[in-house]
Amino acid sequence: MDCGTPPIPMDVRTATQTLLSVRNLKTYFPQDEGTVKAVDGVTFDLYPGATLGIVGESGCGKSVTARSILRIVDRPGRIVDGEIHFRRPTTNGGAGQTVDLTKLEPNGPEMRAIRGAEIALIFQEPMSSFSPVHSVGNQIIEAILLHQQVSRRDARDKTIEMLQRVGVSSPEARVDQLASQLSGGLRQRAMIAMALSCHPTLLIADEPTTALDVTTQTQILELMRQLQREDGMAIMLITHDLGVVAEMATDVAVMYLGRVVEQAPVDAIFHAPQHPYTRALLRSIPRMRARSRARLTPIVGAVPHPYDRPSGCPFHPRCADFMAGTCDRRAPSLRPVGDQHTVSCFLYE
Amino acid sequence: MLAYIGRRALLAVFTVWAISALAFAIIQLPPGDYVTSYIAQMASMGSVVSDEEAQNLRIQYGLGQPIYVQYLKWMELVVQGDFGFSMEWRRPVTEVIGDRLWLTVVVSVAALLLTWVLALPIGIYSAVRQYSVGDYVATFIGFIGLAVPNFLLALVILYLGFTLFNAHIGGLFTPELQDAPWSQAKVWDLFKHLPIPALILGLAGTAQQIRIMRANLLDELRKPYVVTARSKGLSEARVILKYPVRLALNPFASTIGYTLPYIVSGSIIVSIVLGLPTVGPLLLKALIAQDMFLAGTIVLLLGVMTVIGTLISDILLVWVDPRIRLEDT
Numbered sequence: 237m238d239c240g241t242p243p244i245p246m247d248v249r250t251a252t253q254t255l256l257s258v259r260n261l262k263t264y265f266p267q268d269e270g271t272v273k274a275v276d277g278v279t280f281d282l283y284p285g286a287t288l289g290i291v292g293e294s295g296c297g298k299s300v301t302a303r304s305i306l307r308i309v310d311r312p313g314r315i316v317d318g319e320i321h322f323r324r325p326t327t328n329g330g331a332g333q334t335v336d337l338t339k340l341e342p343n344g345p346e347m348r349a350i351r352g353a354e355i356a357l358i359f360q361e362p363m364s365s366f367s368p369v370h371s372v373g374n375q376i377i378e379a380i381l382l383h384q385q386v387s388r389r390d391a392r393d394k395t396i397e398m399l400q401r402v403g404v405s406s407p408e409a410r411v412d413q414l415a416s417q418l419s420g421g422l423r424q425r426a427m428i429a430m431a432l433s434c435h436p437t438l439l440i441a442d443e444p445t446t447a448l449d450v451t452t453q454t455q456i457l458e459l460m461r462q463l464q465r466e467d468g469m470a471i472m473l474i475t476h477d478l479g480v481v482a483e484m485a486t487d488v489a490v491m492y493l494g495r496v497v498e499q500a501p502v503d504a505i506f507h508a509p510q511h512p513y514t515r516a517l518l519r520s521i522p523r524m525r526a527r528s529r530a531r532l533t534p535i536v537g538a539v540p541h542p543y544d545r546p547s548g549c550p551f552h553p554r555c556a557d558f559m560a561g562t563c564d565r566r567a568p569s570l571r572p573v574g575d576q577h578t579v580s581c582f583l584y585e
Numbered sequence: 586m587l588a589y590i591g592r593r594a595l596l597a598v599f600t601v602w603a604i605s606a607l608a609f610a611i612i613q614l615p616p617g618d619y620v621t622s623y624i625a626q627m628a629s630m631g632s633v634v635s636d637e638e639a640q641n642l643r644i645q646y647g648l649g650q651p652i653y654v655q656y657l658k659w660m661e662l663v664v665q666g667d668f669g670f671s672m673e674w675r676r677p678v679t680e681v682i683g684d685r686l687w688l689t690v691v692v693s694v695a696a697l698l699l700t701w702v703l704a705l706p707i708g709i710y711s712a713v714r715q716y717s718v719g720d721y722v723a724t725f726i727g728f729i730g731l732a733v734p735n736f737l738l739a740l741v742i743l744y745l746g747f748t749l750f751n752a753h754i755g756g757l758f759t760p761e762l763q764d765a766p767w768s769q770a771k772v773w774d775l776f777k778h779l780p781i782p783a784l785i786l787g788l789a790g791t792a793q794q795i796r797i798m799r800a801n802l803l804d805e806l807r808k809p810y811v812v813t814a815r816s817k818g819l820s821e822a823r824v825i826l827k828y829p830v831r832l833a834l835n836p837f838a839s840t841i842g843y844t845l846p847y848i849v850s851g852s853i854i855v856s857i858v859l860g861l862p863t864v865g866p867l868l869l870k871a872l873i874a875q876d877m878f879l880a881g882t883i884v885l886l887l888g889v890m891t892v893i894g895t896l897i898s899d900i901l902l903v904w905v906d907p908r909i910r911l912e913d914t
Contacts, residue, residue, distance in 0.1 A: 308815045343821045352818030365809040367828050369906055379817040414907060430817075 253323060253334075255470050256282040256305070256438060261318035261338075263297075263304045270543040274300040274313065276494035276550075279570055282487075284323075284437065287464065287471040289485030289502070291478060291517070293539055297494040298474045299359075302440045305472075306351055307342040324354060325437050353383035356431035359442040362423035366415035373411030376430045383434045398429040402459060421452035428459065435467060442474045457484055478521050482506060487576075490514045493539070493550040496570065500577035510579040512557045549582070557583055586903060586910045593899045597892045604888030605663070609656050612669075612881040619646060619669070619878070626672050663885070669878030673871065678882045682864065686886060688757060689863040691775070692852070693845055695783035700790040700844075701837070707791075708798025709830060715803060723795060730792030736854040739785045743858070754781055755860040782859055786852050790844060797836060805829035831905070838905050841898035845890055 263275040275297040282288045290298050303309045305320055319336050326332040340347040359365055366375060373395050380391040392411070399407035402425040415423055424444065431439055441460065445453040457480065464471055473484055481488055481502065488505040490498045490513065498511040509515045519533040537554040540546055546553050552563035562582050570578040571585060615622070620642045624634045643649060647658035662669070668678035707727075711720045746754040756763070757778045762771050805811070806829050814824045853865035864883050871879040903909050 303812075306816055308812060348818040348820065350818070352816060357813075357816040359809065359812070361809045365813045367810045367814070367832075368908060369831060370828075375813075378819070382818055416908060427813075430813075 254281045254321070255284045255286075255323050256472070257319075257321040257334075258301070258305070259319040259321070261301065261304055261320060262316045263300050263309055263313055264316050265313040267312070272542040273494050273545065274542070275304060276545075277318070278491070278494065278496050280489040280496050280499050282438070282470055282472055284470055285464070285468050286486045287473055287484050289481035289488045290472060290474045290491060291476065291481055291488060292491035293476060295539055295542070296491045298476075298491055299442050300494075301491075302357065302442050302472065302474055305337060305440065306355060306357055307337060307340065307347050308351070322350070322355070322438070324350065349383070352379055352436075353434040354436050355438045355440065356434070356436040357440045357442065358424070358427045358431045358444050360444070360446050362420055362427055362447060363415065365427060366423065368414065368416060370414075371412050372415055372418065372426045373413075376411075376426070376433055379430055380433050394433065395429070398433050399426065402426070402429045402432075402463070403455075404429070420448055421455065424448060424452075424456050425459065428456075428463070432463060432467065432469075436469055438470050438472065439464075440472045440474070443476070444473070445480060446475070446477070453480075460484070478517065490517065493545065495550065495580065497551065497581070498577075498579045499570070500574070504574065504577050508574075510573055510577070510584065511581050512555045512583070513551050516554075516556065549580075557581075589903060589909065590900060593896055597896045600892050601889055604892070605660060605885055606656070608881040608885035608888070609659055611884060612659070612877045613652075613655075615875050615877055620648060622672060623670060626675070630675065668882040671871075671876050671879040673874040673876035673879065678879050681879060682867070682882065682886075685862055685864045685867060688775075688861075689852075689865070690890070692757070692779070692782055692786065692861060692863055695779050696787035696790070696852075697841070697844055699780075699783045700787040700794055703787070704791045704794035704798060705837075708795045709802060709825070711795060711799040712802035712806060712833075713825060715799075720799075724799075727792040727795045730788045733788075734854075735785050735789055735851070736858050738788060739855045739858040742781060742785065755858075757782070757861055782855070782861055785855055785859070789851075790847075794837070794840075797840075798833060801833035801836060802829055805832045834905055835902065838901040839898050841894055841901065845894040850887075 258278055258280050261275055261278040262273070265272040265274055278297065278301050280288065280290075290301065292298055300309065300313065304315055305322075307315075309315070315338050318338060320338050321334045322337050323334045324332045335346070335350075337347070337350070340350075366372060373392065376395040376398065377388065377391045380386065380394055381388065384391070386394070396407045396411055399410060404410050404422055404425050410418065410422070410426070415426070418426060428444075439460075444460070445456050448456060460471065461484065463469075471484070473481070475481060485502045487499065487501050489496045490505070490511065492513050498505070498509070498514050500510075505514060506518070509518055513535075516533070516535045520535055522532060535554055540550070540553070546564070548562075548564040548566055549555070549568055552558050555563065558564075559582060566582075568580045568582050568585060570580045573579050573584050612619075620639055623642065624639060627634050645658070645662075647655045650658075659669075666679060668682075670676075671678050671681045674681045707723050711723045714720050743754055758771065758774050759778075762774050765771055806825075808829070811824060811829055814828050815821075819827075850865070852861070852863060853869050855861070856863045856865040857869075864887070868880060868883045868887075870876070871883065
């Protein structure tokens with residue numbers, strides 16, 4: 237196994253090209269009642285070896301963005317506009333050609349060669365994300381056999397080795413067990429083993445720790461960090477938990493109603509948030525050093541119904557800095573406000 | 586897993602015992618005992634049963650002794666393959682049923698296999714391409730299949746076969762081979778006659794199974810493990826066939842048990858219309874004529890077949906769903 241690839245230092249990233257560059261992505265779900273614009277103009281960049289936290293409330297389009305990248309959006313949803321540039325690795329590990337994933341056939345050979353091998357996915361439900369009637373090993377071996385030219389026996393050995401790496405005890409026995417025989421934490425470890433079995437350059441983790449208890453959560457996050465150090469893959473971490481983002485991410489993209497409203501390095505998001513939504517989000521979480529009787533400030537209002545999106549800036553009905561005549565008329569676009577810091581708000585235009 | 590199958594087998598034996606008690610009760614239902622009606626029957630045919638012979642029969646069946654002794658005596662004969670005497674046919678029951686039992690099994694299994702061969706792929710297609718034209722067509726034909734009584738379908742096919750092709754469709758054999766001894770030619774003849782009765786008998790079941798498969802698969806397709814499989818880069822066909830279809834098959838495996846007797850009892854009218862030499866029409870006649878040894882025997886044999894079918898489906902279920910194996914350990 238090719239362990240020990242050093243992580244790419246932060247300051248090299250300006251020199252490196254982006255691994256994944258999403259531009260103005262729109263994924264719509266036409267329904268009888270109207271079109272749900274689940275993703276409506278998402279733009280962000282992800283660098284090799286970095287961790288991008290995608291943050292936002294439920295229903296803001298985080299998961300659909302992830303599935304759009306993998307081209308596994310459920311019907312009737314489809315990508316109607318935008319580009320997803322992904323830099324495919326060359327066989328010797330260097331940076332190769334970029335492809336626009338939106339131009340590929342969702343089930344064509346090229347997309348399937350990327351899916352699972354170069355971009356892998358782990359997600360929230362470690363219980364239901366394994367088939368209940370196939371052994372865990374069977375499902376991991378399948379992924380290895382699909383993308384690597386190895387014998388079944390070698391694939392099994394690799395699977396056991398991978399389970400060992402993610403901290404599954406007695407992997408020789410676990411490999412033949414069903415997901416229902418494993419604990420929640422072990423299942424998520426096995427899921428990570430499956431996702432990393434083909435050494436992807438991008439791991440998309442969609443709320444990987446939401447269904448786990450806090451102790452297990454910490455262990456899983458630590459495991460992901462360790463594997464990232466060893467394999468050097470980039471992680472796109474989708475979560476609504478700002479604590480997880482603070483712990484894991486190098487960069488953060490904040491999403492609201494299908495759009496990225498702010499993207500910045502993690503320190504800038506937490507210490508100098510620019511967008512009113514990001515600020516409101518940070519005010520709504522408890523802090524360790526806050527005064528003991530300090531009240532949390534919730535974000536006023538609720539996420540609008542998907543069929544009834546506000547005009548102009550989608551956040552304007554809930555925004556503390558709402559400017560009548562501007563925010564409700566036109567939609568702002570992402571503009572740079574600092575070093576690698578972009579915001580989509582009229583306050584900065 | 587062995588414990589599971591063992592427990593099922595034990596339950597099966599118990600069920601067979603209960604069915605045998607029921608069959609015995611049916612035989613005991615008419616007034617008077619068997620030997621009295623046998624003597625009356627023989628007298629009506631002009632032959633006389635001697636007192637000695639009548640006495641031997643009474644001893645053989647344990648008549649005059651407590652009911653459980655009679656039951657045990659009867660079971661003893663049944664186990665030896667002696668099912669008694671059919672009053673209606675004036676021949677031993679074994680002779681009357683003869684090939685009919687095996688032909689019934691052949692027709693039922695053919696209908697069941699045809700049901701599966703048609704229902705599984707159509708059901709899968711209907712679910713994967715939900716609300717497509719093909720799905721609507723399958724749904725439409727499916728509901729027609731459910732709604733049209735199969736004997737009506739049998740009549741229509743007979744009529745069409747006769748008027749359009751001048752072909753005789755009924756029966757399982759060509760008339761020349763009907764009473765011929767079994768030979769390769771006769772088996773081939775049976776094979777050629779099988780599809781139409783199997784299709785007619787299986788149609789209602791097919792329609793039902795298409796709906797079940799479609800509903801099950803639609804449920805399974807929304808489960809996260811399907812997304813996992815897809816995110817590995819598997820081809821769509823492999824994703825669907827290996828994962829959700831496998832789980833949607835569970836209810837199929839567990840319905841074999843009651844599908845078999847359903848086909849047999851549901852086939853009586855069709856068998857009469859198509860002139861099929863199965864046990865269905867025989868049971869009907871036996872019940873009308875109060876031919877109790879024949880009726881009881883058929884009930885017993887059908888019951889045993891049902892139990893065997895259920896046992897097979899239980900074992901299939903273990904194979905399809907390994908979670909059942911775990912429940913025991």
